[in-house]
Amino acid sequence: MSNKTIQMSRMWKYFIEATVEIIQEDGIEQVTIRKVADRAGYNSATIYNYFGEVSHLIFFASMKLLQDYVEDVSNYIKNGQTPLEKYWLSWECFCKHSFKQPSIFHAVFIMNLGDHPEKLIEDYYEMYPAELINVPDELKPILFERRITMRGKSLLQQAAQQKQIAEDHIESLNDMTILVWQGMLTNILNNRLDYDLVTAEKKTLDYIHQLVEMAKVR
CATH class of the missing domain: 1.10.357 (Tetracycline Repressor; domain 2)
Structure with a gap:
């Protein structure tokens, strides 16, 4: 696995895990790009390098919760x-x-x-x-x-x-x-x-x- 792939996987998981935490604490309807970015410690623009829209973040986090x-x-x-x-x-x-x-x-x-x-x-x-x-x-x-x-x-x-x-x-x-x-x-x-x-x-x-x-x- 290349360093770029490892880095991408690591960032991907940061955002997913942050979304899972928001769902568990506040509910799925409270998930926003800004909240996920703040929780993960990055700016909102960074998330769009990995996810097309907030529904994809919610989907991946929900998969984790299945x-x-x-x-x-x-x-x-x-x-x-x-x-x-x-x-x-x-x-x-x-x-x-x-x-x-x-x-x-x-x-x-x-x-x-x-x-x-x-x-x-x-x-x-x-x-x-x-x-x-x-x-x-x-x-x-x-x-x-x-x-x-x-x-x-x-x-x-x-x-x-x-x-x-x-x-x-x-x-x-x-x-x-x-x-x-x-x-x-x-x-x-x-x-x-x-x-x-x-x-x-x-x-x-x-x-x-x-x-x-x-x-x-x-």
Whole structure:
């Protein structure tokens, strides 16, 4: 690794860690370029040498704050005997963590990041490769996929191959489960529902469970 690359990685991490601290102390909505620069000990202009906009800083910091989920989903998946069980368990884990940290999951999976958001995930794991060491191979494609519409599709395709669901149900089941989660999380963040986060998580899982049951081959 060249000295320039090492320096770039070091600066990149300074700003990410400063953003993480602001999120943890003040909340994600309080992140600004100026606050991050002040926390890291640099001027605002320096940040733009490494990040295109503040949403990218928030995205990378939020990825850092997803580590409990990444570790937990590996354990959840191990308990599944079939692709459909793994699909359900992955949603159970995803809902458990996303409704505990709705703003963080919104930043990673829903927030507008401009063009090529998948490249941002590649950049993140390039800077923090150690975070992938204990991740099972079957989960790595999911972790590199920012588009939530694609994250569970491989498990549903495997389920169809094993005749657990009909092949023509893959798209509809995948789309409906995602829309249920997105709708609930977005409404909670926008104060459009009276549910607390525990109730929102339970209702979301209930709806997803119903969709999975309806899609099963009888």
